[in-house]
Amino acid sequence: MEPFADTAAAPTVRAVVIGGSAGSTEVNRTILRGLSAAFPAPIVVVLHMHPEDGGLMASNLAAILAIPVVEAADKMPALCGRVHVAPAGYHLLVERHGTLALSVDEEVRWSRPSIDVCFDCAAKAWGSGLVAVLLSGANDDGADGLVQVLRRGGRAYVQDPATAAFPFMPTAALAATSLQRGHSPVELADLLLRIEVGAGHA
Amino acid sequence: MEPVEIERIEVNLLLEAIFQRYGYDFRDYARASIERRLSQFLKDSGIADLSTVTSQLLRDPAFFHRLVPYFSVSVTSLFRDPPFYKALREKVVPMLRTWPRFKVWHAGCATGEEVYSVAIVLREAGLLDRAMLYGTDISQPALDTAKAGIYPLEILKQGSANYQKSGGTGSLSDHYHAKYDVAVMNAALVKQITIARHNLAMDKSFGEVQMVVCRNVLIYFNQDLQNLVLKLFLDSLDHGGFLCLGDKESLSFSAVEHAFVAVDEKARIYKKRVM
Numbered sequence: 491m492e493p494f495a496d497t498a499a500a501p502t503v504r505a506v507v508i509g510g511s512a513g514s515t516e517v518n519r520t521i522l523r524g525l526s527a528a529f530p531a532p533i534v535v536v537l538h539m540h541p542e543d544g545g546l547m548a549s550n551l552a553a554i555l556a557i558p559v560v561e562a563a564d565k566m567p568a569l570c571g572r573v574h575v576a577p578a579g580y581h582l583l584v585e586r587h588g589t590l591a592l593s594v595d596e597e598v599r600w601s602r603p604s605i606d607v608c609f610d611c612a613a614k615a616w617g618s619g620l621v622a623v624l625l626s627g628a629n630d631d632g633a634d635g636l637v638q639v640l641r642r643g644g645r646a647y648v649q650d651p652a653t654a655a656f657p658f659m660p661t662a663a664l665a666a667t668s669l670q671r672g673h674s675p676v677e678l679a680d681l682l683l684r685i686e687v688g689a690g691h692a
Numbered sequence: 693m694e695p696v697e698i699e700r701i702e703v704n705l706l707l708e709a710i711f712q713r714y715g716y717d718f719r720d721y722a723r724a725s726i727e728r729r730l731s732q733f734l735k736d737s738g739i740a741d742l743s744t745v746t747s748q749l750l751r752d753p754a755f756f757h758r759l760v761p762y763f764s765v766s767v768t769s770l771f772r773d774p775p776f777y778k779a780l781r782e783k784v785v786p787m788l789r790t791w792p793r794f795k796v797w798h799a800g801c802a803t804g805e806e807v808y809s810v811a812i813v814l815r816e817a818g819l820l821d822r823a824m825l826y827g828t829d830i831s832q833p834a835l836d837t838a839k840a841g842i843y844p845l846e847i848l849k850q851g852s853a854n855y856q857k858s859g860g861t862g863s864l865s866d867h868y869h870a871k872y873d874v875a876v877m878n879a880a881l882v883k884q885i886t887i888a889r890h891n892l893a894m895d896k897s898f899g900e901v902q903m904v905v906c907r908n909v910l911i912y913f914n915q916d917l918q919n920l921v922l923k924l925f926l927d928s929l930d931h932g933g934f935l936c937l938g939d940k941e942s943l944s945f946s947a948v949e950h951a952f953v954a955v956d957e958k959a960r961i962y963k964k965r966v967m
């Protein structure tokens with residue numbers, strides 16, 4: 491299995507962003523499960539969730555992962571070896587130098603947090619050092635975001651729609667970008683693991 | 693130089709131009725959010741880059757006034773974050789009771805839903821006639837709505853669930869009357885509310901108040917401006933007065949942290965220390 495042969499000369503990973511909606515909770519756990527505090531970059535997770543989640547998503551994730559998990563807060567620096575989860579009801583933005591920011595701007599595609607908003611900011615902040623992963627979902631949030639990631643030289647990976655509980659989101663992203671194909675959850679988990687083992691080189 | 697760096701220079705120049713030409717100071721606003729809204733303006737107006745916008749706004753005030761609304765995000769709702777209002781009822785109202793009169797300043801009140809929500813809490817506690825509520829913002833259209841106290845009926849229906857969760861004992865409909873498809877806020881509420889324009893980034897203190905409510909405004913500012921505005925609140929507050937922030941805003945690590953004690957950290961309610 492060598493799905494990422496083209497990444498040999500890729501730039502050091504400066505950050506990983508993961509987006510998903512319906513059907514993404516489990517996959518997200520699967521791909522993060524193998525990681526530890528030694529992960530060489532910050533990870534930012536934006537999943538659509540119930541508006542009154544109350545921080546549950548972050549604490550549930552923290553309970554099962556080895557890598558530390560925090561709920562993202564306004565003006566919090568994104569730290570290496572740590573998963574930052576977007577809180578319900580807020581957009582998660584990234585300032586230059588990788589500081590996180592929250593906003594209550596209008597919903598984008600009926601979503602707040604919006605994956606597009608986060609991916610777009612992350613692409614500006616981390617440029618070619620960004621790895622973006624889009625998972626299962628029932629709307630087309632994230633597709634524009636991935637276009638921006640690729641435009642700024644970052645790398646984008648989409649869950650294989652055939653493996654997704656809700657294939658609409660990854661299908662829309664594949665259609666919107668030049669990406670050739672999707673990846674199974676196992677392949678995505680492997681990608682992140684290799685970033686950790688390779689100390690930033692996937 | 694990377695394109696993203698060039699875009700950043702363009703944003704700096706644009707904000708500087710707005711400040712020097714029109715006196716609005718957005719230079720210390722959180723950049724990521726400003727940049728997103730400027731891209732939206734570019735998209736909506738079909739302009740290729742921000743340098744063109746800068747050049748045009750310097751010469752054409754009408755053009756500038758089309759851009760201004762993009763700087764003001766007045767997304768708000770009635771009884772937004774019900775746990776905050778619950779804490780207000782349970783922990784702050786009993787202390788407000790000890791004051792014969794008091795003033796509440798809602799800084800960045802947008803279209804006013806937050807001011808009416810607090811006024812409703814005070815009315816249900818029997819404290820409304822002792823209170824003066826001031827709602828301020830930089831957005832004139834938002835203030836016009838706040839002042840009128842008339843909202844689409846839809847908004848009240850959505851607010852009703854939040855009202856219940858906030859510990860409301862009656863019904864939200866006790867506080868407005870429906871007229872066709874709009875809701876007119878009760879005159880008793882309107883009477884105690886004053887709406888005025890005030891720019892937190894530039895204007896001086898608003899006079900002494902016993903409570904400041906500034907929710908979901910500081911997240912739009914950078915740390916320097918946040919500290920400046922928090923200092924303004926500190927100076928405006930009476931000893932023992934209350935400061936209420938948004939659900940994701942906190943005094944921790946701010947320059948005024950030690951001047952306050954938390955009444956309810958989760959609800960973001962603080963009390964100014966009595967010196």
Ligand SMILES: C[S@@+](CC[C@H](N)C(=O)[O-])C[C@H]1O[C@@H](n2cnc3c(N)ncnc32)[C@H](O)[C@@H]1O
Nearest residue numbers: 764765766768800802829830891892893907908
């Ligand atoms: C997201 S709304 C918050 C409304 C309400 N406080 C709430 O929490 O629902 C932010 C408001 O802050 C206002 N604002 C932004 N900059 C400001 C400034 N410099 N001075 C006063 N108000 C400002 C905006 O116009 C907008 O109405």
